[in-house]
Amino acid sequence: MAFSKPSFYTLVHPQVFLFFFINLGCLQASASVRETDELALLEFKQGISDPHGIFNSWNDSLHFCNWTGITCGRRHQRVISLVLEGQNLFGSISPHIGNLSFLRLINLQNNTFHGEIPQQVGKLFRLQEFLLGNNSLQGEIPLNLSRCSQLKMIYLQSNNLTGKIPAELGSLMKLEIIELRYNYLTGEIPRSLGNLSSLTIFSALNNNLEGSIPNEMGQLKSLKHVIVGGNRLSGIISPSLFNITSLSTLGVASNQLNGSLPDNICFTLPNLQTFAFGENYFSGPVPNSLSNASHLEAFDISDNNFVGQVPSNLEIYRPSVAPLEMNHLLKVSYKDLYQGTDGFSCSNLIGSGGFSSVYKGFLPQVQTPVAVKVLNLEQTGAIKSFMAECNSLGNIRHRNLVKLVTCCSSLDYKTNAFKALIFEYMGNGSLEKWLHPCAEGENQKRSLNLLQRLNIAIDVASALHYLHDLCGKPIIHCDLKPSNVLLDDEMVAHVSDFGLAKLFSINSNLSLSQISTTRINGTVGYVAPEYGMSGIASKEGDVYSYGILVLEMFSERRPTDEMFKEGINLHNFVKAALPKRLLQIVDPTLLPKEIANEECDDDATMEVTTNLRQCLVSMLEIGVACSMESPMERMNMADVMNKLHLIKKTFLNIQMEGD
Structure with missing residues (x-):
């Protein structure tokens, strides 16, 4: 009997074919998903002005995992980190950022991003760190951020955000840091934040918050820093907040809070280092136990209705170039500065340098002339210069240091980024x-x-x-x-x-x-x-x-x-x-x-x-x-x-x- 020669296909087991085609499909799917990351990054790039050429590497000649600011995971070659901090970038944040589904870290701090934070960030269910501080972002904090169940850090400080602090943030059980200082947020501090058992820092300094500090925050036994000065908070501070032994900073200066302080505060807050209660309506005796506060580094209860003497060992911590935490800085707009300097006219120009031009001006909120230092944001390093001055001058006071009155980070009438520092005017020049x-x-x-x-x-x-x-x-x-x-x-x-x-x-x-x-x-x-x-x-x-x-x-x-x-x-x-x-x-x-x-x-x-x-x-x-x-x-x-x-x-x- 004659037999035909077996073909290759009859010799190979059918399961081998099945394995081959399944893996081929997986490879194609993986390539498609990786392409999604690349397209999302390119869309993100489109809406941004890049004076330093950071995006020069974002092209077809390099795999996107090798682009500047991008880190990918080893296993799936998916984008897990987007870090472009302090690059003087100007533009808006594309909604396509929500397609980077493996993203764990976003760090766009110290730039000039404007517009709203896209709701699509809520799609980033693996996100752990969300860092957008020191920009010119507007609008409200996205409610969808509460879907990022792995979030540990939210940094949105020094922007132009409005609206309320979303109560939905109280569902982010891994959240450790909420940094919201220097915005225009309104409403109350959500009671739901009392659910965040991992929270160590809550900072909302210098906003327009109202209501009381929630009693529920006294449940947060890991809390180390509460910084809510410069708002419109009222009412008393819950006794439970004075019983958080881990608390290191309690800053509530420049509000409308009242009530008295517990006499044993030094023993219930053994780790307290900063105690800023100035410019409120507190009353009652100054606690005697404060004389035992060996860890205190900064102390202020001035401009209240306390009776009694501050312990002599704390006098050196009492502020005389005011409360701690940069005072309650004035809120000034681009319009205020434009009108106060006659449209930044040459007749008011009193000096210029590489990073800035300085104008003499008048503000309705200030009785004396001011010097308005307008940053040249096209100059390399101007943003860093702006941040350095804010960080340095914001918390120091001395007779022989120029006094920072306030600052402005906004958009001009042509929607260009605008940053300025406002100082006391020095009549005799340099x-x-x-x-x-x-x-x-x-x-x-x-x-x-x-x-x-x-x-x-x-x-x-x-x-x-x-x-x-x-x-x-x-x-x-x-x-x-x-x-x-x-x-x-x-x-x-x-x-x-x-x-x-x-x-x-x-x-x-x-x-x-x-x-x-x-x-x-x-x-x-x-x-x-x-x-x-x-x-x-x-x-x-x-x-x-x-x-x-x-x-x-x-x-x-x-x-x-x-x-x-x-x-x-x-x-x-x-x-x-x-x-x-x-x-x-x-x-x-x-x-x-x-x-x-x-x-x-x-x-x-x-x-x-x-x-x-x-x-x-x-x-x-x-x-x-x-x-x-x-x-x-x-x-x-x-x-x-x-x-x-x-x-x-x-x-x-x-x-x-x-x-």
């Missing part, structure tokens, strides 16, 4: 204009006498001493120079422009108190030499800038003067001349006319002005000591302050004796 009036186009020659320069040097040193050593978290200014020192109507100096400022925690293991891996640009001539090598900010870097500023004040020579080249700088120039050749380096306007106009050596002309000579030499020596090339050899601001006060005291005593 120190730069007083030291170099001709270079600034001033028609009238202005000069500072010796006592005025002494006072300005002390004012600036006092501000730096406070920033470095006395405020809660030390702050590095990073760009100290004469144009950033402003003089008020009384010629009191105020340090301004914190666009490069860095907040840091001191590390005892680092001799330079290093605080940042971000490169510090600063200003040529004033920036410390070590910044060019390491780019790491330090207190010693600020001290160097201060030393150069002092040398400039008393020599009237810029550190960028054409004479400084081939290894000679302002520091070396002054150091080499001291103490004998003082006349060659000192500003002639500080000398008596008969000396300044003569061409002879110091010894012959300075015999009758020994005391003046001593003062000038001492000030220049401080400038030299602060601007040493090695950071370890520079003075610290506490020692500078002591020496300056001694020099001024000696100078004034000599003047009185002469009189």
